Amino acid sequence: MTQLDDAVLLEKEDRAGPLRAALSSQTAGPLAALVLAVVIFSATTDSFLNAGNLSLIAQQSVVVGTLALGQTLVILTAGIDLSNGAIMVLASVVIGNLATDGNVFGALLAGLAVCLVLGLLNGVLVAQFSLPPFIVTLGVLSVLTAAARLYTDSQSYPIDSAFLTALNGGPTVGGVTITYGVLLWIGLTAILGYALTQTAWGVRVYAVGDNPRAAALTGIKVKRVLLSVYLTAAVVYAFAAWQALGRTPTADPSGYSTANLDSITAVVIGGTSLFGGRGGVVGTLIGALIVTVLANGLTQAGIDSLYQQVATGILVVIAVAVDHFVRTRQTR
Amino acid sequence: MTTDVVLQARGLTKHYGHVVALDNCDFDLRAGEILAVIGDNGAGKSTLIKALTGAVVPDAGEIRLRGEPVTFRSALDARRAGIETVYQELGVAPALDITQNLYLGREQRRKGILGTVFRKLDKPAMRRGSARQMADLGIRVQSIRQKVDTLSGGQRQAVAVARVAAWATSVVIMDEPTAALGVRETNQVLRLIERVRENGLPVVLISHNMPNVFEVADRIHIHRLGRRIAVVEPGRTTMEEAVAVMTGAKQPEDLA
Ligand SMILES: Nc1ncnc2c1ncn2[C@@H]1O[C@H](COP(=O)(O)OP(=O)(O)O)[C@@H](O)[C@H]1O
Ligand SMILES: [Mg+2]
Numbered sequence: 001m002t003q004l005d006d007a008v009l010l011e012k013e014d015r016a017g018p019l020r021a022a023l024s025s026q027t028a029g030p031l032a033a034l035v036l037a038v039v040i041f042s043a044t045t046d047s048f049l050n051a052g053n054l055s056l057i058a059q060q061s062v063v064v065g066t067l068a069l070g071q072t073l074v075i076l077t078a079g080i081d082l083s084n085g086a087i088m089v090l091a092s093v094v095i096g097n098l099a100t101d102g103n104v105f106g107a108l109l110a111g112l113a114v115c116l117v118l119g120l121l122n123g124v125l126v127a128q129f130s131l132p133p134f135i136v137t138l139g140v141l142s143v144l145t146a147a148a149r150l151y152t153d154s155q156s157y158p159i160d161s162a163f164l165t166a167l168n169g170g171p172t173v174g175g176v177t178i179t180y181g182v183l184l185w186i187g188l189t190a191i192l193g194y195a196l197t198q199t200a201w202g203v204r205v206y207a208v209g210d211n212p213r214a215a216a217l218t219g220i221k222v223k224r225v226l227l228s229v230y231l232t233a234a235v236v237y238a239f240a241a242w243q244a245l246g247r248t249p250t251a252d253p254s255g256y257s258t259a260n261l262d263s264i265t266a267v268v269i270g271g272t273s274l275f276g277g278r279g280g281v282v283g284t285l286i287g288a289l290i291v292t293v294l295a296n297g298l299t300q301a302g303i304d305s306l307y308q309q310v311a312t313g314i315l316v317v318i319a320v321a322v323d324h325f326v327r328t329r330q331t332r
Numbered sequence: 333m334t335t336d337v338v339l340q341a342r343g344l345t346k347h348y349g350h351v352v353a354l355d356n357c358d359f360d361l362r363a364g365e366i367l368a369v370i371g372d373n374g375a376g377k378s379t380l381i382k383a384l385t386g387a388v389v390p391d392a393g394e395i396r397l398r399g400e401p402v403t404f405r406s407a408l409d410a411r412r413a414g415i416e417t418v419y420q421e422l423g424v425a426p427a428l429d430i431t432q433n434l435y436l437g438r439e440q441r442r443k444g445i446l447g448t449v450f451r452k453l454d455k456p457a458m459r460r461g462s463a464r465q466m467a468d469l470g471i472r473v474q475s476i477r478q479k480v481d482t483l484s485g486g487q488r489q490a491v492a493v494a495r496v497a498a499w500a501t502s503v504v505i506m507d508e509p510t511a512a513l514g515v516r517e518t519n520q521v522l523r524l525i526e527r528v529r530e531n532g533l534p535v536v537l538i539s540h541n542m543p544n545v546f547e548v549a550d551r552i553h554i555h556r557l558g559r560r561i562a563v564v565e566p567g568r569t570t571m572e573e574a575v576a577v578m579t580g581a582k583q584p585e586d587l588a
Contacts, residue, residue, distance in 0.1 A: 199451040200439035203432055210427040217423050218437035218495075219408055277427035327481070 026271045026279055029322060030286040033269075033315065037290060041297030048300045051176040057292050058182045059168075063088075063247055064259055065288035066185050066240040068266035069192055070233030072284045075267050076196075077209040077229050078276025079126060079133035084237050085259030086144035087118045089252075091241040093148050095164065096157030096251025104161040112238040118144070119234025120227075127226035141260065148253035156252035159245050168246030181243045185285070188236060192281045205229060210277025266291055269315050273323045290315065336363045337399075338534050339415070339503050344383050344393035346376075353379040354390060355558035361503060366525060366535045368545040370578055371555030377538050378420065380555065381507055384536075385417045386410035397502060414501030418492050420508050426481035426488075430473060431455075431462040433480055434495050465498045469527050486517025490524055497528045504528055505536040510544065522548050542571045554578050562587065 042049035067084050074081040091111035098107035118140065125136040159165055167181035196202035207215040208225045216222050245251065270287025272279025294315075295308045341359035345352075353376045361367050371377050382388035384395065386404025395402050397413055404410040407417075424433050440454045440461075441447035447454070462476045471490045473483065480488055489509055496504050506525070510518040518541070525548055529535055539545050545552060546566045554562045554577050562577050562584035569587060576582035 195451075198453055200441070200453060201451070203428070203436065203439055203453070207425045207428060207432075207436055210425040214423045214425050215436065217407070217419055219411065220437045273427075277425065 027283045027286060030269060030271050030283050030290065030319075034286050034290050034293065037293045037297060041293065041300060045297065045300040048297055051174060053296065053300070055176045055178065055182075057289065057296050058185075059179055059247070060296065061288045061292040062167075062179070062181045062185050063240055063244045063256070064262045064266060064291075065285060066188060066236060066243055067259055068263040068270075068284045068288050069185075069188055069281050070236035070240070071263040071267050072270075072272055072279065072281050073192070073196075073205065073229045073233045073236075074133065075209075075264075075272050075274060076205055076276060076279060077226055078212075078274075079209075079226075079229075080264065080274070081122065081133065081137045081230075081233065082260050083118070083122065083137040083140040083144060084233070084240075084263055085256045086141045086148070087115055087234065088237045088241045088244060088259065089256050090118070090144050090148045090151070091115050091238055092244050092251045092255075093152050093157065093253050095241060095245065096159055097152065099159065099161055099164060100157065104163045108164065108242060111241050112235070115234040115238040115241070116231065119230045119237070122234075123227040123230030126230065127223040145257075152251075152253045154253060156250045156255075159249040159251060164242070165246045165249050167243050168249075179246070181246050184239060184243065188239060189281050189285045192232075192236075196280055201225075201228070206277050208276075262291070265312060265316055268319045269312075271319065271323070273327065274320070275323070275327065278323070278326070337361065338363050338397070339384065339536075340396045340399075341380075341384060342394055342396075344380065344390045344395075346379055346383060346388060346390045352558050354383060354393075357393070357555075357559040359384065359553065359560060360563075361534050361536055362551075363534055364529065364532065365550040366529050366537055366548050368549035368552045369536060369538045369555055370540070370542070370545055370552060370574065372578060375555045375578075376558040377555050378507060379558075381417065381505055381536070381538060384410070385415055385505060387417075411499070415503045415505065416496035416500035417505040418489075418496050418507065418509050420511070423492050423495075424480050424488055427479060429479050430466070430476045430483075430491055431459050433491050434458075434462040434465060434498055436495075438499065461498075462494075465494050468531065469494055469497060469524055471524065484517065485513055486520045489513060489517070489521050493521065493524050493528070497531070497533065500533055502533075503536065504533050505538075507538045508540065509537070510539065510541065518544065542575060546571055546574075554584070556580065 047053065067088060071081055071084055091114045094114050095107045095111040098110050122136055122140060125131045126133050167184060168179055170177055170179040170183065196205060204220050204225050207220060208222050212222050244256065266288035267284050268274065269290050270283035272283055291312055294311050295305065298308045299305060337360050339361040341357065344354045344357040346354040357380060359380065369377050379388060383390045386407045386409045389405060402413060425436065435458045440458055442452045442454045446452040459476055466473060466476060471494060473487060480491055493509065510521050513521060522544060525535055525537060537549065549566055552564050552566065552574060553560055554564065554574060556578060564574055573582065573587060577584050
């Protein structure tokens with residue numbers, strides 16, 4: 001009957017596939033905002049719209065943008081990760097220190113191990129002990145900020161390994177460098193986007209963030225899903241550490257001190273709900289670009305960078321208001 | 333005879349400290365019937381349902397499914413045996429669409445390498461399945477791709493019922509499925525419950541709403557102080573009598 005006609009119709013729609021999924025309503029808003037910002041800055045400044053500047057914007061977005069991918073996973077489960085920047089910084093100073101021996105590959109693996117151990121710690125405290133993610137990751141942030149300085153004796157390590165800074169290089173097309181770091185960022189977004197929208201794991205991540213009790217009643221192992229999210233995010237943070245070493249070839253224990261909040265900003269502007277269950281990584285990629293475009297464009301227009309913070313703040317409030325509207329539209 | 337009894341319990345007992353939630357309780361559900369369970373608040377109805385569905389392990393007593401003794405150590409055990417439950421709290425994820433809700437925890441993957449290696453979901457197959465299920469139960473929605481939060485309360489509960497009806501092979505249990513609904517939506521869910529019975533599954537319906545119970549139930553299990561004190565049929569017993577027995581104002585032996 002009508003339902004079956006529907007099903008046939010829907011199947012056809014589905015063949016339009018990943019593109020349609022990417023442009024689903026949740027990313028349409030952020031994408032429109034990004035396009036609008038690009039159009040405005042292109043029209044009002046001479047120096048904004050050129051391949052070199054656009055490439056720079058992508059490169060400037062990469063570290064926070066990658067951190068924000070992991071942050072998205074956590075926020076989708078109605079959590080928050082205040083420790084992601086600190087995890088990345090600790091990993092990068094561990095890599096920087098160990099790389100002084102020359103074993104750069106081992107150093108990078110050690111950085112990954114640091115991220116995984118800390119992701120496991122966050123995950124166990126949140127999933128197994130049911131502690132609030134805000135408090136857990138605030139505590140871990142505090143400890144790690146000190147730990148990174150104690151570990152390095154407040155020194156920073158210069159990075160001179162070509163392997164560790166490799167992500168800042170890349171092929172040059174038409175005079176513009178497309179860095180491996182940017183490609184890695186896009187690749188990670190694609191992989192996580194696939195996992196979230198095309199696999200059962202993804203559906204369960206959304207379900208756990210949306211209604212954990214209902215998820216548990218359907219037999220989903222909520223704790224296991226939460227743990228997998230914090231561990232996956234940790235792997236993403238390790239990539240962010242590698243990218244950070246490429247962007248600025250020094251492992252500095254006091255660097256990236258606001259990256260945690262910046263990553264949350266990107267996630268929220270990208271349309272992911274802080275209450276969990278709604279959003280996705282494509283939106284986050286767009287969100288991170290929006291923040292950089294604002295900073296870059298306002299600078300090109302000769303406007304005080306403080307206004308960039310004002311503009312970002314306004315966007316965050318708009319994003320949260322839209323989310324609130326979406327979540328309450330049918331609640332009676 | 334016990335041949336047409338699908339789910340049976342004898343002597344179920346469950347203590348919570350000093351509270352006796354179930355006191356040597358019996359239970360019988362026959363094939364093809366809607367059995368209502370009524371009782372005062374705190375009488376032990378929810379505990380009985382939890383014991384029957386593995387959510388609670390009783391201290392004593394035995395449960396038989398189609399005559400075979402069964403021991404459910406978890407809700408998953410009961411589900412594997414084909415017993416599906418709509419719990420009192422609404423069991424849907426509003427940010428997910430109807431299909432995702434119907435298949436939550438039981439997602440289907442693509443055949444071949446896409447499914448085994450890339451873990452890709454078979455969304456078309458799941459959409460077909462959920463469209464068929466919604467049509468079978470006569471639930472009308474604009475699209476099975478609709479997010480559940482765009483549905484009315486009654487439609488949401490319908491999705492929860494559709495899910496259990498889709499996966500149940502033995503018994504469907506519903507704990508107060510209409511408690512949060514208005515009159516019109518309650519009627520929709522009652523029609524749905526009848527539809528589930530017509531499709532061949534026996535239904536256990538816990539409800540406080542006497543008119544509803546007398547409207548749809550084939551038999552009524554009256555629960556009081558942790559045990560079954562009477563089973564009545566709507567045609568033979570009045571609502572007033574059932575309530576009197578339920579509250580202890582009347583002894584079951586005094587029923588006509
Ligand atoms: N998890 C529990 N812990 C302690 N007491 C409980 C628990 N569950 C139920 N009870 C008690 O058992 C009795 C029966 O409860 P319940 O089965 O929920 O009744 P009903 O569903 O009929 O209202 C009540 O006195 C209740 O307080
Ligand atoms: Mg109850």
